[in-house]
Amino acid sequence: MIRVVLPVHLRVLAGVPGELTLELGPGATLRALLDAIEASYPMLRGTIRDQVTQRRRDLVRFFACARDLSNEPPDHPLPDLVLAGTEPFFIVGAIAGG
Amino acid sequence: MSSVRLLVGTRKGAFTLTSEGNRKKWEVNGPLFGGWEIYHLKGSPVDPNRIYASQSSGWFGQMIQRSDDGGRTWKAVGNKFAYDGVPGTHQWYDGTPHPWEFKRVWHLEPSLTDPETVYAGVEDAALFRSSDGGLSWTELSGLRSHGSGPRWQPGAGGMCLHTILLDPGDPQRIFVAISAAGVFRTDDGGRTWRPINRGLRSEYIPDPTAEVGHCVHRIAMHRSRPQVLFMQKHWDVMRSDDAGENWREISGNLPSDFGFPIEVHAHEPETVYVVPIKSDAEHYPPEGKLRVYRSRAGGNEWEALAKGLPQRDCYVNVLRDAMTVDSLDSCGVYFGTTGGQVYASADAGDSWSAIVHDLPAVVSVEAQTLP
Numbered sequence: 001m002i003r004v005v006l007p008v009h010l011r012v013l014a015g016v017p018g019e020l021t022l023e024l025g026p027g028a029t030l031r032a033l034l035d036a037i038e039a040s041y042p043m044l045r046g047t048i049r050d051q052v053t054q055r056r057r058d059l060v061r062f063f064a065c066a067r068d069l070s071n072e073p074p075d076h077p078l079p080d081l082v083l084a085g086t087e088p089f090f091i092v093g094a095i096a097g098g
Numbered sequence: 099m100s101s102v103r104l105l106v107g108t109r110k111g112a113f114t115l116t117s118e119g120n121r122k123k124w125e126v127n128g129p130l131f132g133g134w135e136i137y138h139l140k141g142s143p144v145d146p147n148r149i150y151a152s153q154s155s156g157w158f159g160q161m162i163q164r165s166d167d168g169g170r171t172w173k174a175v176g177n178k179f180a181y182d183g184v185p186g187t188h189q190w191y192d193g194t195p196h197p198w199e200f201k202r203v204w205h206l207e208p209s210l211t212d213p214e215t216v217y218a219g220v221e222d223a224a225l226f227r228s229s230d231g232g233l234s235w236t237e238l239s240g241l242r243s244h245g246s247g248p249r250w251q252p253g254a255g256g257m258c259l260h261t262i263l264l265d266p267g268d269p270q271r272i273f274v275a276i277s278a279a280g281v282f283r284t285d286d287g288g289r290t291w292r293p294i295n296r297g298l299r300s301e302y303i304p305d306p307t308a309e310v311g312h313c314v315h316r317i318a319m320h321r322s323r324p325q326v327l328f329m330q331k332h333w334d335v336m337r338s339d340d341a342g343e344n345w346r347e348i349s350g351n352l353p354s355d356f357g358f359p360i361e362v363h364a365h366e367p368e369t370v371y372v373v374p375i376k377s378d379a380e381h382y383p384p385e386g387k388l389r390v391y392r393s394r395a396g397g398n399e400w401e402a403l404a405k406g407l408p409q410r411d412c413y414v415n416v417l418r419d420a421m422t423v424d425s426l427d428s429c430g431v432y433f434g435t436t437g438g439q440v441y442a443s444a445d446a447g448d449s450w451s452a453i454v455h456d457l458p459a460v461v462s463v464e465a466q467t468l469p
Contacts, residue, residue: 052200
C-alpha cells in the first residue's frame with residue numbers, strides 16, 4: 001500500500017480528507033503512481049502533470065524519504081520505504097507567488 | 099416572482115449573489131473553489147441551472163467545473179485542452195517566435211440553444227468547443243490557422259481569447275476577440291475565420307492600421323441587433339454597424355477612452371456602458387472618482403453615472419468580464435472591481451449601491467435573470 005499526501009487544494013478537489021492510499025505492485029514507478037492517482041481520482045488529471053506532455057507541472061514537486069524526487073526519471077522505481085507504505089509520498093505545491 | 103443570480107469570479111474563488119426581482123436585498127454565498135482563480139462563470143441561456151466555471155491555479159493548472167442545480171453542487175468535468183495538430187508559433191513580446199502553450203480558460207460561453215454545448219476562450223489564444231457538457235474539448239483550429247496566427251502577440255495580460263459572441267440570428271456566425279490580435283469572425287460555425295479590424299487604429303503598434311495586432315479589450319452586442327458591435331479597445335471606444343466589417347470611433351466626450359468592459363442595455367440597443375480608467379499606465383478611475391459612463395445614442399455622447407459610487411480616493415479597476423446586465427425591467431447593471439466590491443444598479447445605471455465590499459479582486463460578473 002502506497003501512502004500519498006496531496007496539497008490542500010488537491011485534497012479538496014479530490015474530496016479526500018487525509019492521505020490517499022493506493023495498491024501498486026512491487027517495483028512500481030513514479031509514472032505508475034501518477035497513473036493510479038489519476039485513474040482513482042479523475043478530477044486530478046492535469047493538476048500534477050500536464051495531460052498532453054505528461055511533464056510535472058512547474059510548481060509541483062515530489063518528496064519522499066527526505067529526498068527531492070521531482071526530477072527523477074518517471075520510470076525509476078519508487079523508494080522501497082514508499083512502496084512498503086512506511087514512508088508517504090509527498091506531492092507539494094511550491095511555496096511561490098505569495 | 100423573478101429573481102437575479104450573479105455569478106462572480108474572483109482571484110480567490112467564486113461567489114453567487116442572489117436577490118428577488120426588486121434587487122434590494124442580496125444574499126451572498128461563497129467562496130466556492132476557495133483559493134483558486136475563477137476567471138469566469140456563465141449559465142446556459144436555455145437551462146439556467148446549468149452553469150460552467152473556469153477554475154485555475156498557477157500551481158495546479160486548469161479545471162472546468164459544471165453545476166446542474168444552479169450552483170449548489172459542482173462536478174469537475176474535462177480539462178484537457180490540446181491544440182489541434184502541431185501548434186506552431188505566435189510572436190513573443192520581443193517579436194521572436196514563441197510556441198503556443200495552453201495556460202488557462204478566460205471565458206466560457208454556453209450555446210444559445212443547447213446546454214451541452216459550450217465554447218471556451220483560452221490563453222494562448224484559441225477557441226475550444228465542448229458538445230458533451232464540458233467532458234471533452236475540441237479546438238476550432240481554423241481560427242489559429244487562417245494565416246495571421248503567427249503574427250499575434252500577447253498583451254500585458256497574456257495572449258488571451260477573452261470574448262465570444264454568438265450571433266442569435268445566425269448559428270453559424272461567431273465573433274471572438276483576442277488581446278492583442280483583434281476581432282475575428284466565422285460565418286460557417288467555426289471552420290473558417292477572418293480578421294475584422296478595419297477602422298481600428300492603434301498608435302502603439304508598428305503599423306497602426308494593421309490587419310491584426312490590436313489590443314481589443316472587449317466587444318458587446320445587443321441580441322436584437324447582432325450586426326451592431328461595440329468595442330472597448332486598449333484606447334478608443336469603437337462601433338461597427340456591419341458585423342465588424344468596418345469600425346468607427348465613438349469615444350466622444352469620455353474623460354478617457356481607455357478601459358476594459360463595455361456592455362449594452364438589455365432592452366435599449368443604443369444604450370451602452372463603459373468604465374473609463376485613466377490610462378494604460380494608470381489602471382484606475384480619473385480623479386479617483388468611480389464613474390460608469392452611459393451613452394443612450396449608441397456612442398459619442400456620454401453621461402457620467404456616479405450616484406452611489408465613491409467619488410474620492412477610489413483607485414480600483416473594472417476588468418473586461420466584470421460588467422453585466424440583467425433582463426428585468428428596468429434593466430439592472432452590475433460590475434465588480436479589483437477592490438472586491440460588486441456594485442448594482444436596478445435603474446439602468448442612474449443610481450448604484452454595493453452588494454458586497456470586500457470580496458477578493460473581482461475578475462468576472464455574469465447575471466442570470468430567473469423566472
